[in-house]
Amino acid sequence: MIIKSLMVQGTTSDAGKSALVTALCRYFHRQGIKVAPFKPQNMALNSAVTTTGGEIGRAQAVQAIAAGLKPHIDMNPILLKPSSDKTSQVIVHGKALNHQDAKAYHAYKKTAMVAVLESYHRLSEKYQTIIVEGAGSPAEINLREGDIANMGFAEEIDCPVILIADIEKGGVFAHLVGTLELLSASERQRVVGFVINRFRGDMALLESGLKWLEQKTGKPVLAVLPYLHDFHLESEDSLSIKDSTNPSKKSLKIIVPKLPKMSNHTDFDPLLFHPDVDLKFVKNSSEVNEADLIILPGTKSVRDDLAWLKKTGWEKLINRHLRYQGKLIGICGGFQMLGKFIHDPDGLEGSVGTSEGLSFLDLETTLKPQKILRQVTAQLIIDNVTISGYEIHVGLTTGSSLKRPLINLSKGNEGAISEDNLVAGTYLHGLFDLPCACNSLLKWAGINKANAVDYSIVRNKNIDLMTDTLSLHFNFSLLDEALEKFNDLSSNY
16 A cells, blocks of 8 residues: 555654654665655754755654655744744745744744645645644644644644554653544544554563553554664754764764754764774863863854853863863854854844853854855865765854865855864764765874764664664554545545
């Protein structure tokens, strides 16, 4: 059976929705089916840039790769990027619209649904199967009215739903049964089966629970997916941030301050797999004893996170680090922090005003309403090697330090490196993705071993691992039966 659309919803955040959608996309792609991923509404600080210069959630870009496709703005028509505890930047069809608080966005949902349906219908005209990912949980009672992310969307397009729960969190049966109980009758009918994720142990001890669950709900358990050790998939948010393993065996120590509004921490994923790199994300500066390289990451609120750095002792630590000839890199918002001033005359990221930077480079940045979005292939000036990545920022940076660029573009230069060769900055995300660029940057930081991995190979190996696991443990025949019942019921309405 070729499925027109199938939605994966979770009982909680981080239940495994993104991973399951990724595996399903690769699974159907292997069957020769034209399949595409879709997430109506995503809230994430990790994003990706499409070839046409649009911005979508990072997870949908990975899912597109799993489906053998280039990422497209229609795969994630609404992206919310939190800029504070109460407001988010609203991105529609790849372009930033404005910042809205929760109340304003709730009122905007009817308009957002129009954009969501436009994208879905465009994809459904081009592809045989659409695998849809929900957001958070469909049982959030306070968010049910005007919902476009979960059951509201499923009801709109008459789509069947798989409900996934993470047994690692505990209470998996309560999660599944409780979620069903909080749905309306028509929404419960849409749930065609369950997936239990991250199971480890003796299946014999789980069997009685599975039978009880199926008898209680009348829904089949489609799969119990095992816990995959050392499994890695690029994440949407900070819930999945990981440090390197076996740090005692590593020769280069890299510290990344865990900024409150850190974005695109997937920049550092290739470093996790480098055999000679000990990478740690650190919140408290007092925990840092030594480092060869400190990297200031991207951020959604550069002035707020800069203030946090200064308040929490990071500025003092970084100055000491540089006095001892340690190296420092700033990426995107981190690059802006390296300069003397950051101006926000329009209040794009909070209050109108100017913040004094760390003054490691002779630069100043003015935040501008127009966001720069583009994919980039260029030359890293350090060793004249190819570097590939993407820009995604607001702000125009000027100053004499730009006369010592880090990267050579086809039209002009980008980034900066200090005269003493200790500090470098760039707007380019994905610095470490290509092995040649990663090796060059780490050599600059103090390691001569050319052991960088090809991250695209790592990504595909992990997608294949998840897909192979799915093929082994997912009962697709049972899914076909459940979908036939759903279609029969749906046709009677």
